[in-house]
Amino acid sequence: DSGVTQTPKHLITATGQRVTLRCSPRSGDLSVYWYQQSLDQGLQFLIQYYNGEERAKGNILERFSAQQFPDLHSELNLSSLELGDSALYFCASSVGPPSYEQYFGPGTRLTVT
Amino acid sequence: AQTVTQSQPEMSVQEAETVTLSCTYDTSESNYYLFWYKQPPSRQMILVIRQEAYKQQNATENRFSVNFQKAAKSFSLKISDSQLGDTAMYFCAFMKHETGANSKLTFGKGITLSVRP
Numbered sequence: 001d002s003g004v005t006q007t008p009k010h011l012i013t014a015t016g017q018r019v020t021l022r023c024s025p026r027s028g029d030l031s032v033y034w035y036q037q038s039l040d041q042g043l044q045f046l047i048q049y050y051n052g053e054e055r056a057k058g059n060i061l062e063r064f065s066a067q068q069f070p071d072l073h074s075e076l077n078l079s080s081l082e083l084g085d086s087a088l089y090f091c092a093s094s095v096g097p098p099s100y101e102q103y104f105g106p107g108t109r110l111t112v113t
Numbered sequence: 114a115q116t117v118t119q120s121q122p123e124m125s126v127q128e129a130e131t132v133t134l135s136c137t138y139d140t141s142e143s144n145y146y147l148f149w150y151k152q153p154p155s156r157q158m159i160l161v162i163r164q165e166a167y168k169q170q171n172a173t174e175n176r177f178s179v180n181f182q183k184a185a186k187s188f189s190l191k192i193s194d195s196q197l198g199d200t201a202m203y204f205c206a207f208m209k210h211e212t213g214a215n216s217k218l219t220f221g222k223g224i225t226l227s228v229r230p
Contacts, residue, residue, distance in 0.1 A: 002157075033217060043204065043220040056217055080146060088156060092218075100146050102218060103157035 002103035003027065006091050012111045018079040021108045023091030025072055031055070031094045032074040033102060034066060038087035049074055081112045115140040115207050119221035126195045127229050133180075134224050136205030144210040147181065148218070149190045153201040161203070164188065168212045192226075200228045 002028035013019055017093050025032050034046040036059075045058035049068035060066075063081075068074045078085060094101040116139045126132035138147070149161040164172045164181050171179050177194075180189045191201055205221040 002159075035218075042222050045217040045219070058217060078148060090158060092158075093177075100210075101148075101163065103158060103160070104150075106155075106157055109156075 025093030078095035
């Protein structure tokens with residue numbers, strides 16, 4: 001158990017819908033990262049938050065957004081869902097400098113039908 | 114931009130034997146970190162080992178060790194005394210050093226390792 005929690009574990013929804021994925025980082029970790037794992041794209045970085053502020057953006061679609069709240073949990077919002085958004089979404093956390101290790105949550109499996 | 118290449122899609126090894134997984138990367142950064150992550154059938158991403166680019170000594174963690182060749186931009190993982198529980202997908206990952214906060218991970222496509230009984 002990495003100490004990072006993600007809910008829900010599985011999500012099945014229809015095209016055009018909106019969903020919210022939730023992540024709670026390890027106690028004391030200030031950085032939260034979101035990654036998407038799909039068969040065709042592999043593991044891709046989406047976005048990073050550090051202590052409530054957006055720190056870096058990767059290949060995140062405009063239909064996707066995220067935020068980190070004062071208690072440091074984070075939410076990833078996916079809207080106008082398409083079949084191609086079906087993937088495993090991971091949240092990872094790290095404490096910040098000088099540590100560089102990222103610990104991953106169990107992931108949320110999103111299926112868009 | 115950094116790229117990570119894992120050219121072997123699949124490998125198989127007999128239980129108790131040794132196997133080496135290959136990884137190469139491309140970067141213009143001089144200060145960075147390299148990682149191997151394991152993803153078993155449960156899909157959990159588990160950190161196996163890390164290497165700081167400024168360290169010449171290869172990292173080891175129990176049965177896992179790396180061969181880090183900075184000039185060649187090569188970072189291979191050696192698993193000794195392979196166990197059935199080592200069956201998983203293994204990802205090589207790169208992180209550049211940044212001041213102030215950790216950076217993102219850039220992953221290779223992964224290699225599926227099967228350990229045969």
